[in-house]
Amino acid sequence: MYSQGLIGADNRTEETPEFLARFQKRIDAEEKIEPKDEMPEGYRRTLVRQIGQHAHSEIVGMLPEGNWITRAPSLRRKAALLAKVQDEGGHGLYLYSAAETLGVSREEMTEELLSGKAKYSSIFNYPTLSWADMGTIGWLVDGAAIMNQIPLCRCSFGPYARAMIRVCKEESFHQRQGYEIVMTLAQGTPEQKVMAQDSLNRWWWPSLMMFGPHDADSQHSDQSMAWKIKRFTNDELRQKFIDATVPQAEYLGLTIPDPDLTWNEEKGGYDHGPIDWDEFWRVVKGHGPMAKDRIKARKKAWDDGAWVREAALAHAEKRRARKIAAE
Amino acid sequence: MAVFDALLELADDHLILGHRLSEWCGHAPMLEEDLAMPNMGLDLIGTARTLYDHAGKLEGKGRSEDDLAYLRGEREYRNCLLVERPNEDFAHTMLRQFYFAAFMRPYWLAALNSTDEVVRGVAGKAEKEMAYHIRHAGEWVIRLGDGTEESAARIRDAVEALHIYVDELFDSSDAAQEAEAAGLLPVRADLRATWDRTVAEVFAEALLEQPTAAYAQRGGRQGIHNETLGHLLAEMQVVHRAHPGARW
Numbered sequence A: 001m002y003s004q005g006l007i008g009a010d011n012r013t014e015e016t017p018e019f020l021a022r023f024q025k026r027i028d029a030e031e032k033i034e035p036k037d038e039m040p041e042g043y044r045r046t047l048v049r050q051i052g053q054h055a056h057s058e059i060v061g062m063l064p065e066g067n068w069i070t071r072a073p074s075l076r077r078k079a080a081l082l083a084k085v086q087d088e089g090g091h092g093l094y095l096y097s098a099a100e101t102l103g104v105s106r107e108e109m110t111e112e113l114l115s116g117k118a119k120y121s122s123i124f125n126y127p128t129l130s131w132a133d134m135g136t137i138g139w140l141v142d143g144a145a146i147m148n149q150i151p152l153c154r155c156s157f158g159p160y161a162r163a164m165i166r167v168c169k170e171e172s173f174h175q176r177q178g179y180e181i182v183m184t185l186a187q188g189t190p191e192q193k194v195m196a197q198d199s200l201n202r203w204w205w206p207s208l209m210m211f212g213p214h215d216a217d218s219q220h221s222d223q224s225m226a227w228k229i230k231r232f233t234n235d236e237l238r239q240k241f242i243d244a245t246v247p248q249a250e251y252l253g254l255t256i257p258d259p260d261l262t263w264n265e266e267k268g269g270y271d272h273g274p275i276d277w278d279e280f281w282r283v284v285k286g287h288g289p290m291a292k293d294r295i296k297a298r299k300k301a302w303d304d305g306a307w308v309r310e311a312a313l314a315h316a317e318k319r320r321a322r323k324i325a326a327e
Numbered sequence B: 001m002a003v004f005d006a007l008l009e010l011a012d013d014h015l016i017l018g019h020r021l022s023e024w025c026g027h028a029p030m031l032e033e034d035l036a037m038p039n040m041g042l043d044l045i046g047t048a049r050t051l052y053d054h055a056g057k058l059e060g061k062g063r064s065e066d067d068l069a070y071l072r073g074e075r076e077y078r079n080c081l082l083v084e085r086p087n088e089d090f091a092h093t094m095l096r097q098f099y100f101a102a103f104m105r106p107y108w109l110a111a112l113n114s115t116d117e118v119v120r121g122v123a124g125k126a127e128k129e130m131a132y133h134i135r136h137a138g139e140w141v142i143r144l145g146d147g148t149e150e151s152a153a154r155i156r157d158a159v160e161a162l163h164i165y166v167d168e169l170f171d172s173s174d175a176a177q178e179a180e181a182a183g184l185l186p187v188r189a190d191l192r193a194t195w196d197r198t199v200a201e202v203f204a205e206a207l208l209e210q211p212t213a214a215y216a217q218r219g220g221r222q223g224i225h226n227e228t229l230g231h232l233l234a235e236m237q238v239v240h241r242a243h244p245g246a247r248w
């Protein structure tokens, strides 16, 4: 995972019209912007925030799935889940590196996450309550991530685009793996089938919220689109996701928990019922059922690990000093 | 059946240690370790799976890797006590890993000559993995031992706590002795000198004293475990056991 429709970005710029026009010309010519290139401050700031949120989402996203590694019901699933969660950590690492090219360190970004200043995808503030959630998260959450991230492979900022190409390959593997877990349950015992449906019921709406607010309420979209950081609007991506996912659920014999879901022949896509945006904003602001626990877990890992990081630094310093002394 | 029992002991060692490492996932001291520990855990779980599968086939009662992993209780588990020790802190975890890998690397190297084709196959892969585990965990032992005052104290505590479980690594149960006599598995006692050398080298660089254990704690091979293993198994097996016969 996991980029969300950007939360609370501020795209104001103060550069001269000539500078901005020159920059826009490069963007329009589909040139990639590299870290050393001149860029409007707003462009830089938007990217730092977006890549940071994305990186944090990968890292916090390790927790809900990590919650089931020790209880995975077969050794094959245990290994696959462990590898999946490890991949998400790897995504976090590439993304922090991409953000670092813009002049913010991983430590700074981590501190912003732990202090609650930086946001991450609201989806991870929901609890994983059954093994089926490991399937549903792969299927829906990684699936939604792919919808968001495939266009980011063409993002105007080079390091982000390149990181996304690597990440997307793994996300589509996760999505297939998740779908396969859900399929096994849907074709399993009556209890397993109930588990699968319950899981879809809980994750469907939060997955739709991952694409961010409706276009009409998303004030920062236009500038990001013009800068080609973003290529599709939140609603466009959400629509693509719904249209791709509904037939998959039908194939499994599971029911999407939206009584208003209907095929709209005219637009060639599904219409869906209203999304509970109050819940979305509540969760984004850290009032989700798991928000406190997630940050607490990250903070504990960070604080408990401080002595290890200090030891590594101290040892490297001693080594360097000994090397100099020997020369 | 001696070969079956001996393979099971080996598989249990790998699964339990792999499970312990997986408990860290998402909670490591740094992102790099959030990648490295699952990596090592995956190596161990992979080896365990091949060994369970092979043991089950040799037994001939149709037991699968999952039957063996999920449907035995703590008295039936045959892992050595070292691998079931709780993670405690990063120092304990890395030292436990280092001790185990320093044993398993020469074990798998010797097992390259096994009379059993599957064991030879496992050995070829696992010997390289264990070389990496020795390097990774060994480097941490050195960094912690020769790092800060706190890290040095913590790694000393880990040595104090874990060293009593070392001798059991070199014991061969009756089943293992039979498999060793048949040339199927390496003789455990023969690996002591190599282990001592590996540990001595790293400890010297880590400024740690060469440890001596006041006594040796044994029991895992007879299914006499620490209390902690039952909890590990309860967690590991809960979903599988709640749905008898289900496919996952």
Ligand SMILES: [Fe+2]
Residues within 6 Å of the ligand: A001, A002, A058, A087, A088, A091, A167, A171
């Ligand atoms: Fe990811």
Ligand SMILES: [Fe+2]
Residues within 6 Å of the ligand: A001, A088, A142, A170, A171, A174
């Ligand atoms: Fe993923």
